[in-house]
Amino acid sequence: MNILVCITHVPDTTSKIQFTDNNTKFDSAGVQFIIGPYDDYALARAVELRDQTGGKLTVLNVGLAESDPTLRKALAIGADEAIRVNSEPKDSFFVAKQIAHYAKEGGYDLILMGRESIDFNGGMVHGMVGELLGMPSFSPVMKLDVEGTTVKMAREIEGGKEMLEASLPLIAGCQEPIAEWKIPNMRGIMSARTKPLNVVEPVTDETQAVATQYQLPPAKGAVKLVDKDHVEELVKLLKNEAKVL
Amino acid sequence: MSILVYIEHAEGKVKKTSLEAVSFANALAAKTGEGEVVALALGTIGQDELASVGKAGASKVLHGSDDRLTAGVIQAHASAVAQAFEKVGAKTVVLAKSSLGDAVAARLAIKINAALVSNVVELPDTSAGYKVKRSIFTGKAFAETEVTTENKILAIKKNAVDLKTDGGDATVETFDVSLSDADFASKITSTERATGEVLLPEADIVVSGGRGLKGPENWGMIEDLAKTLGAATGCSKPVSDIGWRPHHEHVGQTGVKVAPSLYIAIGISGAIQHLAGVNSSKCIVVVNKDPEAPFFKAADYGIVGDAFEVVPKLNEALKAEL
Ligand SMILES: Cc1cc2nc3c(=O)[nH]c(=O)nc-3n(C[C@H](O)[C@H](O)[C@H](O)COP(=O)(O)OP(=O)(O)OC[C@H]3O[C@@H](n4cnc5c(N)ncnc54)[C@H](O)[C@@H]3O)c2cc1C
């Protein structure tokens, strides 16, 4: 089975979010970048499926050269080759168009993504690519098993989950507990250096919804502490001051 | 012209988040002069319930009553919304962010050649161009987004507008959706859903427990407190990882993002990944025995104390007051 996993190159989940240039650019000073946590789940499941069925596992990122270490990490975790579409990911539509183009060229049986990126949290690139390729798309998928050409999935819904059956090829936006995150071992890191990382050019520059200005939420005031022996005080505050009861 | 709102329902009721989307569309129409608000409901649901969507600001509800649409088959729903969009001659689709809504909106965006903006937190600024404010970095920041297409889809974050309740009844019209086999290429074989409980992503009050509660057997007091408040229950990631609580209760960066009026965190340290899921809450209360717990920095009110002592007392005090 040939599998494509699309990964984002995003600030570590503990990063302090700040902007520069009059709040028009993300401030990457001192920020560590990682594979998006949901993309990491997708990758982990893809490695398991590739090991199970054979075939090839390709990872793809739409991003600039700064994404290369993130792609190398994915190779160290177990991907066989990497593709970087050499452009800033301007908006979801732009990214989806690039992925759809290169996914079609590769003729993949299964395309796994994260349920959402943790920078723009759109949760939409998988659906867009699905529609562009005429393939079914599912998200957020928390379980995915392949039996022949049948795929059995569990998709999270509000307050529970639904079990689904569909046929390959398809696209899934993944989340835990689909697989455990995999940590690259020494052998993986060594072999990643020689695996192919192909840089290709974007196929279109169309965009639809580009972020132009950023803003941080207002700072929070100090916490009001209530004595543990007078919890009725808290009830009064919630009722009369915060007015949330 | 009109604005189309894709609404969802469960257990015979239109979801509250969908009613918020209707109210958002109503306010948007008043601002842009896009005419009336038309809601689209798919699958089996009562006519009276649909008419009541009018209260939130819709003048008409299209009902695609084909029972195959009752389960949320993503492709089929996307096709149905695209057909309704065509029929009413809309330029804008509004919907609530949800598991199904997100999946449908993404496919719809390509079908109707519309820009999709997700996590929208307020009405667009149409004074020069079309700018939409959305929440990004899991609630840690906002982005002003410039939309350049004629057709638009806005996926609304919870609490982006006040729910309107003073509208009249909507007229309900049957809408024939034409569906192909391809729309049903995937099958939902079964559904497991907590019934009768307040659903976490939509709850107005959430009571959450963390590893400080020591074990699943101690969740009784969390559930009691939630019951008193009519709240949903949530938990931190390690709690669902160890299996003390079901996965769909896990709140945070990699779990459910909540935006209730009141979030009560009990025995949760307040790691940045947990805060990412709760930072849109209106009011946060923290109960933790460690005065240095980081959660206190993100809280409005706090009690430093042992949960096993504080929670039952708080429950009694609330019962006396409510
Ligand atoms: C990529 C990534 C993503 C993550 N995503 C999430 C996420 O989405 N959601 C999430 O929650 N976490 C997430 N985490 C994990 C997160 O970093 C923390 O480890 C986790 O939130 C800690 O859970 P906790 O507060 O329940 O446990 P702990 O950190 O162990 O804290 C327990 C707290 O309980 C208090 N306590 C102990 N006993 C009592 C008592 N008797 N009474 C009162 N208080 C008591 C302690 O003082 C302490 O503050 C993520 C981590 C990573 C790396």
Ligand SMILES: Nc1ncnc2c1ncn2[C@@H]1O[C@H](COP(=O)(O)O)[C@@H](O)[C@H]1O
């Ligand atoms: N720039 C990108 N390069 C590769 N994959 C991406 C990119 N942006 C988003 N994706 C994929 O699409 C998923 C959903 O992203 P989003 O719609 O931005 O929330 C992510 O989890 C990734 O798998």
